Amino acid sequence: GAVVSQHPSWVICKSGTSVKIECRSLDFQATTMFWYRQFPKQSLMLMATSNEGSKATYEQGVEKDKFLINHASLTLSTLTVTSAHPEDSSFYICSASPQNDSPLHFGNGTRLTVT
Amino acid sequence: AQKVTQAQTEISVVEKEDVTLDCVYETRDTTYYLFWYKQPPSGELVFLIRRNSFDEQNEISGRYSWNFQKSTSSFNFTITASQVVDSAVYFCALRFTGTASKLTFGTGTRLQVTL
Numbered sequence: 436g437a438v439v440s441q442h443p444s445w446v447i448c449k450s451g452t453s454v455k456i457e458c459r460s461l462d463f464q465a466t467t468m469f470w471y472r473q474f475p476k477q478s479l480m481l482m483a484t485s486n487e488g489s490k491a492t493y494e495q496g497v498e499k500d501k502f503l504i505n506h507a508s509l510t511l512s513t514l515t516v517t518s519a520h521p522e523d524s525s526f527y528i529c530s531a532s533p534q535n536d537s538p539l540h541f542g543n544g545t546r547l548t549v550t
Numbered sequence: 551a552q553k554v555t556q557a558q559t560e561i562s563v564v565e566k567e568d569v570t571l572d573c574v575y576e577t578r579d580t581t582y583y584l585f586w587y588k589q590p591p592s593g594e595l596v597f598l599i600r601r602n603s604f605d606e607q608n609e610i611s612g613r614y615s616w617n618f619q620k621s622t623s624s625f626n627f628t629i630t631a632s633q634v635v636d637s638a639v640y641f642c643a644l645r646f647t648g649t650a651s652k653l654t655f656g657t658g659t660r661l662q663v664t665l
Contacts, residue, residue, distance in 0.1 A: 469652055478641065478657045479595075526593060530653070538585065539645070539653055541595035 437463050437533050441542025448519055448549055456514045456545045458529030464509035465531035469539065470502075473526040482527075485512040519549040552577040554644050556656035563632055563663055571627040571659045573642030579603075584618065584625045585643040585653065595641070601625060602647070632663045 438461040448454050458468055466487045471479040483504050484492040491504035501523075503515040512531075516523055528544040553576040563569045575584065586598040599609065601618050609616050613630045629636055642656040 476660075479653075479655045481652050481654075484652060528593075528595065530595075538583075538597050538600045540597060541587075543592075543594040546593070 437531075437537070437540045439529065439531050439540045439542045441529055441545055443545055444543060445546040446548070448547070450520055450549055451518055453515055453517045454519055454547060456516075456527055456529075456547075458512045458514070458531070458542050460510045460531045460533075463531075463533035465512075465533070466509060468506060468512040468529055468531040470504065470512075470514050471528045471530065473528060473544075475526075479528065482514075487512075516547065519547070521549045523547065524549045552579070552582075552644050552646075552654050554642050554654055554656035556640075556642055556659050558659045559657070560660045560662065563661070565634055565663055565665050566631050567663075568628060568630050569632050569661065569663075571629075571640050571642075571661070573625045573627065573656060575623050575625065575642070575644050577644060577646075579646055581647045583645045583647060585645065586616065586625075586627050587641045587643060588638045589641060589658070590638040598627075598640075629661075632661075634663050634665065637661055637663045 440459045442457045468485040470482045472482050473479045481494050482497045485504045485506040487506045493499045506512040526546050530539040530541045532539045555574045582603045584601045588596040606618050615628045617626045639658045639660045641658045643653045645653045
């Protein structure tokens with residue numbers, strides 16, 4: 436079945452530094468990947484849609500200069516949290532599907548803690 | 551606009567009880583997909599089922615069953631003879647068909663199954 440791998444699983448960084456999170460589709464190609472954010476005990480909120488070879492589409496209220504997304508290949512999208520602050524601490528999870536109407540498969544998520 | 555409502559925030563049952571998780575959705579589109587995902591304490595999202603809006607046939611998979619009623623815009627999920635391993639947060643989600651589009655999640659229902 437479709438597998439999405441996300442790395443790292445967890446990361447602790449200091450305030451002001453940048454953190455890169457990778458999302459890979461292991462056994463399929465994905466022209467589109469999605470990045471979600473989840474606060475404790477809350478639902479998943481879409482941050483942006485990552486498009487291979489073009490700019491990401493950000494949801495309203497998401498700072499594109501803070502959350503940099505790069506989708507350089509059909510199997511890899513990266514999310515970089517720039518100049519991280521404690522309020523950026525959250526669970527970030529990516530998803531992709533083999534075809535447009537296939538179920539979305541999710542990575543295992545990355546728990547980011549900014550100190 | 552599309553919206554998914556899971557009115558039950560938390561449910562607690564004793565093992566072997568049956569439990570139904572409610573999901574009500576809103577969309578103006580005539581074609582769409584509905585999903586259920588399970589999020590155990592470890593955080594990953596596990597795909598459970600996808601239902602096309604044209605297919606109102608109920609589905610059973612082991613102890614899981616789903617009741618899709620388009621007339622009431624509901625897609626309820628029943629776990630029969632619940633087990634401790636069923637303890638998780640369950641998310642109902644909605645997605646347009648056709649082009650790759652985002653999942654809109656409900657707020658989730660936290661199910662706690664105790665001995």
